[in-house]
Each structure stands twice: as structure tokens, then as C-alpha cells.
Amino acid sequence: MKIGPASGKPHPAIIAEASAWFIEFRAGDVDGEARLRFIDWLRRSPEHIQAYLEISGVWAELPASDPDGKIDMSSLIARARCEADVTELSPAGSRAPRNPFPAVLHRGPKSPR
Amino acid sequence: MGVPDNRSFVAGVAARYGSRLRRFLSVRLRNTADVQDLAQEVFLRLLRVDGYESIRSPEAYLFTIASHVIQQHAVRRSSEPTAVDIAAVFSELRTSSSDDPPDQVAHAQRLTELERILDHLPTRVATALVLHRVAGYSVQEVGDELGVSRETAKKYLARAVEHCRNLRAAEGDTTL
8 A cells, every 4th residue: 555645746735735834924824823733734744744845945946135126016016906806816736827918027018908 | 767747847848948949940940830840849858858857957958959859850851852843943944045145146047037937827926926025025015015905915925836836846846
């Protein structure tokens, strides 16, 4: 009998859970009771631990500043604000839908919307 | 051996020095829940002392015993497995390399890489990530900026970081 998951591939749903936990900590929203639930979640499976470590690693490698102003923050915000609500996100693990306005971050012609 | 006499001796010491003993213990113990147990042990040892009549200073004697009890308690403690706050360890992972002084070339590369990643995401999700991670907005501020609730801002951020990870996994760790 095989015990545990195939090596190195946490289930997509677990990655989504790990991401949610990670952001809870970023938001400072993990109080005493949530902390116990987090510990419980970590202990449930090595896959959970692996997923959380992966998320932490990915986060650490994201740039934490933009000294040269490469990203046009205000146009990004403006675009985000007029975009339709995206609460219904594609399910975890499925290929994300192609953004209709790919060049989101580049200064350039405004999107047609 | 005058056991009854010994008892009244200990009772007298307890009445006189009991509260001082507890203070003595509580400032020396990390866990105040242990104070009562150790005070008990000090008095039990005092009960077992032979020839209490020859003790000149019951006070000094009491606190000498107390010191021994604390020492032995510390030894017992250190041989127990250390309890680790696993949640604290894991939550600390969140900042890791962002505190390092950025290598400029690598940093520029990461920004370009981020732009590429974000192309695959709905604009709000992408914007939430950039505001929070790159521009340093708090989760609440991200929500305010996008005109959504704090909970929704968290969903966007979770979705974004999940996407970053999945893209990285799909590309076999060669980029980002």
C-alpha cells in the first residue's frame, strides 16, 4: 500500500489552503484560536507542510520594492478598480484564464475597456 | 525522632515564611504554575529533616532547600523535550529573503518575472499582489485601494501567491 502522496507534488487544493493560511499571517489575522487550527492543519499531513514551505519560498523571491518605478502603480489601480468583480476565481490548479489585457503592467496604450 | 514536633516546627516555618517562599520561587521559575508544587516539595523536605532543633536559622535553611529544589527542577526540565511553537516558526517564514539587501540585477529580473506572472491573473488579483508585496500596502490598505473588503483583499492575495507557486512548479523551478 502506498503511504502518502507522490513525492513533491502537493494537491492543488492543499496549495490553495496553504496560500490562504499564508495570507492570514500576512494580514496579522491569526489569533489564538486560528493558531491552533493552523497547527492542526500543519500536522495533518507532510503535504501541508511542504505546500506552506513552497508558498513561503515563492513569496520570499517576489520583489519587495520597485526602486526604478518599473511598475505603473496608479494605472494598475485605476484598471483594477474598473475591472468586473473577480470574486469568482478560477478553481485552484486549473490553468488561469488568459487575461484579456495582457500588458497590465507595462506603461503603454490603455486597455480598450 | 519527634515526628509530631517536627510537624509543628514545619508548620511554624510555613506560617512565617510561606508567602516569602512562594515569592522566592515565582521570581525564579519561568512557569508560575510550578510555584505551588515546588513550595510543597520544600516543606516535605523540611519535614524529613532530622534534628531540626539544631537548625539555628530556619529561614536560611528553608531558602537553601528551596534553591536545591529549583536547581533540580531546572535539570528535570532541561531533559524534557523542548516545546516548539510550530505556528511561530512557520509564520516567521513569511519574510525571509525580503530582508536581505537586494542584489540589483536579480531584483530587476524578479520584477520582470513578476510582470510576466501577473499577465495571467485578473487585474485586481495582480494589483493586490503588487500593492501588498511590492509597494508595501497592508492588507486593509489593499482592500481600501481596490474598493473591496479586507476579506476579499485576502482572497485576491491568496489567489495571487497560489498562482505564483503553480506557475513556478509548472516551469520546474527554473525561473522566478
